[in-house]
Amino acid sequence: MKLNVLSIISFLALELTPNDPKALYRRAQAYEKQELFEKAYADARAVQNADPKNKEVQVMLSHLHAIVQDKLEKSTQLRSELLLKEGILGRIVQLLKSEKNPEIRVSCARTLSEFAKDEKKAKKVLRDCGLPWLVDLMNSTNESLVTATQYTFQVMLCTLSGMDIKKGKRPDWVLMQENTKEIDSIMTVLTKSITSRAMSGVCRDAIIEILCKNVGYQELDWVKKFLKIGGLEKLLEVASELQEYHYESCIDVTNNTRITTAVCLDKLYQAQGDDKSKQQFTDMIENFIRERLVTPEIENKVRVTVTLTTLLLGPLDVGNTFIGRDGILEMLLVMAKSGEELEQKVACEALIAASSKKDKCRAIMTQGTNILKELYQSKSDAIKVRALVGLCKLGSLGGTDATMRPFAEGASLKLAEACRRFLINPAKDKEMRRWACEGLSYLTLDADVKEKLVNDRVALRSMIQLAESGDMNCLYGVVTTFVNLVNAYDKQEVIPEMIELAKFSKQHVPEEHELDDKDFVDQRINILAEEGAASALVSLSKTESKNSKELIIQQQNRGKVVQQGGTKALLQLASDGTEKGKICAAQALARIAITINPEIAFPGQRAYEVVRPLLSLLHVECSALENFESLMGLCNIAGISESTRQRIIKEKGLPLIEHYLFEEHDLIRRAAFQCMANMCGSPDVVKILEGDNDKLKYLFLASSDEDEEIVKAAAGALCMVLPESNKCCGKIFEAKDWGEILQFLVSHANPEVHYRGTVIVYYIISASTDYAWKIMETHAKDALLALSKIENPELVHPKAKEFALKTLNLCVSQKVINPLSED
Numbered sequence: 001m002k003l004n005v006l007s008i009i010s011f012l013a014l015e016l017t018p019n020d021p022k023a024l025y026r027r028a029q030a031y032e033k034q035e036l037f038e039k040a041y042a043d044a045r046a047v048q049n050a051d052p053k054n055k056e057v058q059v060m061l062s063h064l065h066a067i068v069q070d071k072l073e074k075s076t077q078l079r080s081e082l083l084l085k086e087g088i089l090g091r092i093v094q095l096l097k098s099e100k101n102p103e104i105r106v107s108c109a110r111t112l113s114e115f116a117k118d119e120k121k122a123k124k125v126l127r128d129c130g131l132p133w134l135v136d137l138m139n140s141t142n143e144s145l146v147t148a149t150q151y152t153f154q155v156m157l158c159t160l161s162g163m164d165i166k167k168g169k170r171p172d173w174v175l176m177q178e179n180t181k182e183i184d185s186i187m188t189v190l191t192k193s194i195t196s197r198a199m200s201g202v203c204r205d206a207i208i209e210i211l212c213k214n215v216g217y218q219e220l221d222w223v224k225k226f227l228k229i230g231g232l233e234k235l236l237e238v239a240s241e242l243q244e245y246h247y248e249s250c251i252d253v254t255n256n257t258r259i260t261t262a263v264c265l266d267k268l269y270q271a272q273g274d275d276k277s278k279q280q281f282t283d284m285i286e287n288f289i290r291e292r293l294v295t296p297e298i299e300n301k302v303r304v305t306v307t308l309t310t311l312l313l314g315p316l317d318v319g320n321t322f323i324g325r326d327g328i329l330e331m332l333l334v335m336a337k338s339g340e341e342l343e344q345k346v347a348c349e350a351l352i353a354a355s356s357k358k359d360k361c362r363a364i365m366t367q368g369t370n371i372l373k374e375l376y377q378s379k380s381d382a383i384k385v386r387a388l389v390g391l392c393k394l395g396s397l398g399g400t401d402a403t404m405r406p407f408a409e410g411a412s413l414k415l416a417e418a419c420r421r422f423l424i425n426p427a428k429d430k431e432m433r434r435w436a437c438e439g440l441s442y443l444t445l446d447a448d449v450k451e452k453l454v455n456d457r458v459a460l461r462s463m464i465q466l467a468e469s470g471d472m473n474c475l476y477g478v479v480t481t482f483v484n485l486v487n488a489y490d491k492q493e494v495i496p497e498m499i500e501l502a503k504f505s506k507q508h509v510p511e512e513h514e515l516d517d518k519d520f521v522d523q524r525i526n527i528l529a530e531e532g533a534a535s536a537l538v539s540l541s542k543t544e545s546k547n548s549k550e551l552i553i554q555q556q557n558r559g560k561v562v563q564q565g566g567t568k569a570l571l572q573l574a575s576d577g578t579e580k581g582k583i584c585a586a587q588a589l590a591r592i593a594i595t596i597n598p599e600i601a602f603p604g605q606r607a608y609e610v611v612r613p614l615l616s617l618l619h620v621e622c623s624a625l626e627n628f629e630s631l632m633g634l635c636n637i638a639g640i641s642e643s644t645r646q647r648i649i650k651e652k653g654l655p656l657i658e659h660y661l662f663e664e665h666d667l668i669r670r671a672a673f674q675c676m677a678n679m680c681g682s683p684d685v686v687k688i689l690e691g692d693n694d695k696l697k698y699l700f701l702a703s704s705d706e707d708e709e710i711v712k713a714a715a716g717a718l719c720m721v722l723p724e725s726n727k728c729c730g731k732i733f734e735a736k737d738w739g740e741i742l743q744f745l746v747s748h749a750n751p752e753v754h755y756r757g758t759v760i761v762y763y764i765i766s767a768s769t770d771y772a773w774k775i776m777e778t779h780a781k782d783a784l785l786a787l788s789k790i791e792n793p794e795l796v797h798p799k800a801k802e803f804a805l806k807t808l809n810l811c812v813s814q815k816v817i818n819p820l821s822e823d
Helices: 002-016 021-033 037-050 055-085 088-098 102-115 119-129 131-138 143-161 173-178 180-193 201-214 222-228 231-239 257-270 275-293 298-313 316-323 328-336 341-354 358-376 381-395 411-424 430-443 447-454 457-468 472-485 496-504 518-531 533-540 546-553 558-563 566-575 579-595 611-616 624-638 642-650 654-662 666-679 683-690 695-702 708-724 726-734 738-746 751-767 769-776 780-789 798-813
Strands: none
Touching (some): 021 055, 055 642, 088 102, 102 119, 102 131, 102 143, 119 131, 119 143, 119 180, 131 143, 131 180, 131 201, 143 173, 143 180, 173 180, 180 201, 180 222, 201 231, 201 257, 222 257, 231 257, 231 275, 231 298, 257 275, 257 298, 257 316, 275 298, 275 316, 298 316, 298 341, 316 328, 316 341, 328 341, 328 358, 341 358, 358 381, 381 430, 411 430, 411 447, 411 457, 430 447, 430 457, 447 457, 447 472, 447 518, 457 472, 457 518, 472 518, 566 579, 566 611, 579 611, 579 624, 611 624, 624 642, 624 654, 642 654, 642 666, 642 683, 654 666, 654 695, 666 708, 683 695, 695 708, 708 726, 708 751, 726 738, 726 751, 726 769, 738 780, 751 769, 751 798, 769 780, 780 798
């Protein structure tokens, strides 16, 4: 009856003050009682927005969210089943045959992806629509339609195989056996479509991306099947295509096709399990190249050169194998001197890509440096900029070693100035500027070039604008330049004894430039952050190349990263990339969570998404620093709300955190206790501590630790648990030295500690009169009396004095002790 009256009052109050948190909370309770869960959830969300720290509404929201989500899923499933029974798929197919409005076509494609999330419905989509029809739907120049259909294909593959790329879940073997026919049919149809002359370049890129994402899963067994049906030859055919060839039988390609194909070829090569398989893979490529070099037509030589460039951008070992073959390098040099612009362009690109290893660089420097210098004098900007990049790459042969310079002193600065002129000139097309940026990516290994470039704001802004265009061809140049500017590249560990040994044996010892000192690097980081480098990297983070993602992650300055939308990109990079890249992204997220208010850095859903990457850093193989930063980040995330604590529990994070409570490293152990203290705000954790285990006992024992920060964290955890559980209050007495520990806490010199001690004692005594008798028979009683009488706030925390008096008065009311005046 009381709730009904309060509900009526709250409804009336909201007529006068619509945003009153207390009235909204009461109305949410009323709606919940009437099972109007959606309305209750809406009111609870409004209360949380007004009062984010309200614990009662956080618990309510967590409970209601689960109910509303469950109802929504059931409702969606029922609606989709009714639509399927009414023949909605046939109607969608008919609609798409006649409908020309792009927005409607995109909406239909997205509808199909929703149906595909259920196994039976996914099979029905394949059966009723047909794979050729779906490929034809994707064959469009409308990027939104291509992306929507591509997503439908990926959803179907995930549903039929049981995998989840975002969560890192691999295909389910049992499900795979049931749906092998459908899964292989998707792969076969997509592979056969790669070289279709009627297909748009955007659609072709999307198909290659689908293959690229899934070919690495051994459970799918796509690699052998892909090679068996001629998939490699089809990819190489796409790799040999140029936009300059415009005739009816040519393959339509985009600016991103080459890099997408290179990544796919690299994944295929890496998926070869042994040396024999890799050799067979190489032999298939050799057959493809030999067949095209049999005839003397210059077009075939151009196509082979473009194919080699693509291989050098992807499976580098394979590309270098062919560059080293007799006659190949000579062919490139002859083409570079031919006088034909197209031949010179593709030869320059191949020479640039081939200059990746010192032995190839030396061969090119011996035979090709003069040719590149001649080409730089060309009247064609396309030839000139490529020759410039070739010279830049050869000029970076010395790496970061300040004492090794392949060209004359000052040559790197002159080359950088030439690249700058191309980069900042708005009259030059994006392709020219992209090549100029790649030239700078090589030259910025030189510290003098770094300092000159980072102080050239016009050049930096031009580079960032280039990256924000989202063109994946700009990826390597922009990202590598930024990595070099902030010295985020991997460095070999320098062992002093080895340096002395090298000097003794008169070997060359690399030296670091003085402009690469930490002060200069920090300054460069701040300048890049201020200019908006993070937003540029976010645009480029959509690449399928895991190595490129690893480079992107290695950027710094956390505040600017958050401000420019970097957290979303880091969350994506933490789930998909190289193992090292995932760890780097997770570590970056941890540092953001430590140094910036997580409610600002990770708004909404991102606060839940960041949990898994942080927990990945608690793996035993991660470094102590990664463990520590993960625990600190999780501590702040756990402090946001009950929902984030539930997410940590759901991701099985609690046992990982508990593991580090026993760590020998003081800082890691301290961070683990602080994280555990915030986790104790969850009712589920309280239930765990109530169980048949010694977890609460260990927390209590830790509250008398030698480390004062651990004492505060452990005591703080008890302060959160004991008010919620009388059973936990009773478990305190299982500790052998419980009396001494309570006395230690209550009489501690640190006001923060004795405040926590008085709270702990108060709630234990509140739980049972028997507990009160036990405690009042110890020296804790004397300590409480002393705290209640000291007036100096510097010696006694005001709240501690308040709780000491409350505890003593409670004991008086329980007749455990005499009134204070008589005692």
